[in-house]
Amino acid sequence: MRLYMGLLHYPVYNKRRQTIASAVTSMDLHDLSRLARTYGIKTFYVVTPLEDQQRFAERILDHWIKGYGATYNPHRKEALELVRIASALDITIREITAEEGEAPVLIATDASRRDAKIITYRGAMGIIDSGKVVYLLFGTGWGLTESMIKRADCLLDPIEGVSDYNHLSVRAAAAVILDRLMSRDRGV
Amino acid sequence: MRLYMGLLHYPVYNKRRQTIASAVTSMDLHDLSRLARTYGIKTFYVVTPLEDQQRFAERILDHWIKGYGATYNPHRKEALELVRIASALDITIREITAEEGEAPVLIATDASRRDAKIITYRGAMGIIDSGKVVYLLFGTGWGLTESMIKRADCLLDPIEGVSDYNHLSVRAAAAVILDRLMSRDRGV
Numbered sequence: 001m002r003l004y005m006g007l008l009h010y011p012v013y014n015k016r017r018q019t020i021a022s023a024v025t026s027m028d029l030h031d032l033s034r035l036a037r038t039y040g041i042k043t044f045y046v047v048t049p050l051e052d053q054q055r056f057a058e059r060i061l062d063h064w065i066k067g068y069g070a071t072y073n074p075h076r077k078e079a080l081e082l083v084r085i086a087s088a089l090d091i092t093i094r095e096i097t098a099e100e101g102e103a104p105v106l107i108a109t110d111a112s113r114r115d116a117k118i119i120t121y122r123g124a125m126g127i128i129d130s131g132k133v134v135y136l137l138f139g140t141g142w143g144l145t146e147s148m149i150k151r152a153d154c155l156l157d158p159i160e161g162v163s164d165y166n167h168l169s170v171r172a173a174a175a176v177i178l179d180r181l182m183s184r185d186r187g188v
Numbered sequence: 189m190r191l192y193m194g195l196l197h198y199p200v201y202n203k204r205r206q207t208i209a210s211a212v213t214s215m216d217l218h219d220l221s222r223l224a225r226t227y228g229i230k231t232f233y234v235v236t237p238l239e240d241q242q243r244f245a246e247r248i249l250d251h252w253i254k255g256y257g258a259t260y261n262p263h264r265k266e267a268l269e270l271v272r273i274a275s276a277l278d279i280t281i282r283e284i285t286a287e288e289g290e291a292p293v294l295i296a297t298d299a300s301r302r303d304a305k306i307i308t309y310r311g312a313m314g315i316i317d318s319g320k321v322v323y324l325l326f327g328t329g330w331g332l333t334e335s336m337i338k339r340a341d342c343l344l345d346p347i348e349g350v351s352d353y354n355h356l357s358v359r360a361a362a363a364v365i366l367d368r369l370m371s372r373d374r375g376v
Contacts, residue, residue, distance in 0.1 A: 001350070015261075027215055031357045038349035038356055073203075075355040161226035162189070162370050167263040168226055168363070169219045175356070175363035176371075182350050183364075 001128060003182070004096055004104060005041050005136040007032055007170070008089065009048035013142040022141040024053045026060055031171040032138075033079040039178040044082045045092040057085045089137075089148075096135060104135035108152035109177060110143050111159070111166045119154035121180045128181065136177070138170055189316060189370070192284055192292060193229050193324040195220055195358070196277065197236035201330040210329040212241045214248055219359040220326075221267040227366040232270045233280040245273045277325075277336075284323060292323035296340035297365060298331050299347070299354045307342040309368045316369065324365070326358050 007028060010021035029046065036044040046057050061080050063069045070077045086092045097103045105127055107119065119127075128134050137144065137152060149155055158166060159176050168176070195216060198209035217234065224232040234245050249268050251257045258265045274280045285291045293315055295307065307315075316322050325332065325340060337343055346354060347364050356364070 031360050034353075034356050035360050037353045038347075038351060040350040075353070078353065079355070159226075159367070160371070161366075162228035163226060165222075165225045165263070165266065167267070168222055169359070171357070171359050172219050172223055172363035175360035176367040178349075179347070179364040179367060183348070 001040050001182075002100055002131070002133040003041050003128060003136065004043050004045065004134070005032070005036060005138065005174070006045040006047055006089065006092055007138050007140060008144060008148065009046075009050070009053065009140050011145040011148060012139045013145060015142055017142065019145050020141060021048060021050050021053075024048055024057045028140070028171060029057060029060055029080065029083060030076065032174055033083050034076075035174055035178050036082045037079040039182040041082060041178075043084055043096070046083055046085050047087070047089055047092060048085075049087050054085050054087065057083075061085075093135070096133060100133045102133055104133040105154070106135050106137060106152040107154050107156055108137045108144055108149050109156045109173065110139070110149065111168065111173070113149065113155065113158070115149065115155045117149075117152070117155045118157055120157050124154070124156060125181055138174055140170055189228050190288055190319070190321040191229050191316060191324065191370075192231050192233065192322070193220070193224060193326065193362070194233040194235055194277065194280055195326050195328060196332060196336065197234075197238070197241065197328050199333040199336060200327045201333055203330055205330065207333050208329060209236060209238050209241075212236055212245045216328070216359060217245060217248055217268065217271060218264065220362055221271050222264075223362055223366050224270045225267040227370040229270060229366075231272055231284070234271055234273050235275070235277055235280060236273070237275050242273050242275065245271075249273075281323070284321060288321045290321055292321040293342070294323050294325060294340040295342050295344055296325045296332055296337050297344045297361065298327070298337065299356070299361070301337065301343065301346070303337065303343045305337075305340070305343045306345055308345050312342070312344060313369055326362055328358055
């Protein structure tokens with residue numbers, strides 16, 4: 001598996017569907033890096049153009065990787081070591097391309113959008129299993145902007161529970177998506 | 189489906205495997221209530237014997253259900269309306285029993301424990317589909333104590349990703365578990 005994931009803090013929508021750069025949260029870094037470690041993600045990119053937010057993310061990583069946190073809770077260190085902070089998506093794509101020798105297939109995720117580019121979970125598993133490099137993109141705030149969805153190669157089928165309610169946190173959505181894509185023997 | 193879930197803040201282990209009452213966190217209430225709403229949970233019990241923690245949880249609910257939050261973000265209101273705060277597991281079991289006319293099957297969850305009581309996801313789905321009342325128990329901190337696991341009727345198979353790392357947040361674990369149990373057509 002050559003699977004990467006990115007948490008984009010820009011460009012994303014706010015509640016009023018304005019394009020913004022959202023704030024980095026400590027909880028997202030912890031929860032998503034632990035998911036990344038569980039499901040075999042090679043690198044988890046935290047993307048924000050805001051320098052103060054990059055520094056905030058770096059301070060969290062430093063604490064848990066090099067500081068007191070590393071001895072207090074080595075499991076967090078092991079997870080957060082998968083994180084790289086980047087200022088733009090393009091930079092992360094170039095880094096993945098350099099590392100893997102080919103450009104990744106960009107699969108965007110969204111809570112509700114329907115689009116010609118929709119790919120099913122089975123379809124996405126097929127791409128991953130074929131050995132291609134796959135880069136899963138998650139949006140913070142009210143989700144990735146249209147421009148980001150256009151930029152992606154595919155858009156993953158939205159999660160549907162048993163109700164019409166589709167307002168999961170990005171932490172919960174990423175958990176469901178990674179489990180659906182990567183747990184091949186999930187005992188169901 | 190007659191499915192309930194509880195987030196227990198006592199009795200759970202801390203890092204040193206001492207039995208403690210953990211603190212309620214706002215993020216857990218938000219993420220888990222949104223999961224509950226997505227996956228058709230009837231009531232999401234937040235269980236803590238600590239009165240200040242009960243009050244803290246009530247303040248969060250009040251803000252999002254009756255206060256400014258209710259108009260600011262009605263999706264959060266809709267999710268948090270499923271939450272009930274209780275001081276002990278027994279009280280929630282009595283409440284469920286009164287509501288449903290029968291005692292619930294208690295299914296505990298844990299990151300790693302193996303036990304004679306282990307039930308697979310398929311097994312748990314069978315119980316849910318049979319029409320029985322099921323009460324899923326999640327532990328905060330370092331997980332439910334042995335006494336709680338003993339008390340449960342079954343212990344759900346731990347989540348296994350693609351690595352030997354099993355340190356998901358309770359938010360991510362609950363997301364994976366509810367999706368495995370409840371999304372019958374998950375497009376995989």
